[in-house]
Amino acid sequence: MLDIRLFWIGFWVYLASFIFFTAYSASKKRPAGIIAMGLFIAALVLNTAALIVRWVVSSHPPMATMYEYSLVLAWVVGLLFLYLTAKFRKIGLGVVISPVLIMVLVIASMLPKRASALMPALQSYWFYIHVSLAAISEGAFIFAAGAGILYLMRKESSGKASILPSKELAGELVSRGIRIGYPLFTIGALFAGAIWAHYAWGRFWSWDPKETGALVIWLFYTLVLHQEVRGRWKEKTLAVMSIVGLLIILLSFLGNLFLGGLHAYI
Secondary structure, three states, X not given: OHHHHHHHXXXXXXXXXXXXXXXXXXXXXHHHHHHHHHHHHHHHHHHHHHHHHHHHHHOOOOOOOHHHHHHHHXXXXXXXHHHHHHHHOOHHHHHHHHHHHHHHHHHHHXXXXXXXXXXXXXXXXXXXXXXXXXHHHHHHHHXXXXXXXXXXXXXXXOOOOOOOXXXXXXXXXXXXXXXXXXXXXXXXXXXXXXXXXXXXXXXXXXXXXXXXXXXXXXXXXXXXXXXXXXXXOOOHHXXXXXXXXXXXXXXXXXXXXXXXXXXXXX
């Protein structure tokens, strides 16, 4: 199918952009950075096209399966990267964001990709609110983790120009990613999810693996945000916690695949 071909072409173009981002980071040669950004933008266009074609083929927004959710998640991370690169003029950010995005697509590549009609439980606008806000929030958390990796990689500012964001900027991106993701996750993954579950299955909460995973993610980021606001977790600790959060998100995602439950509709 066309949408799957677009996915695979986009996957390899994303991978090529990562290679050029790495070359740019190592060589500081501007042509490598321009090629990396060009490839990344092309891959994002392919990602967008794959979602649009999937929507046309399936006759519903591409959010019904874990494969489709992964595509949306990668798309959100890609848009965040382009926005922040344009704002801060730091192409080198791609050296940590592109591999995190590719990791999401690697998971997508291993999932069933067959498009199908929506099952009755998913035929609700609350479902789309739930999934879209969850994807945006987790995209922000994933971006924060990429910035956290960059923070741990960077040394203190030496006053010299660098293609990579400064340690201070990386720390700020970690904080912003968490602060953007948390309220969206609270509204989308928890409240909208509970309302949708009530309409779909007649109860707000079922303690299935996906719901339990979402609660763990929310409790974790509640703790992180609380500790940051109180001034107890800053800079290095916040960067480490953003990476721990990414691991929890991945465990929740994969747990849904292996443990089943009400959300196991792949």
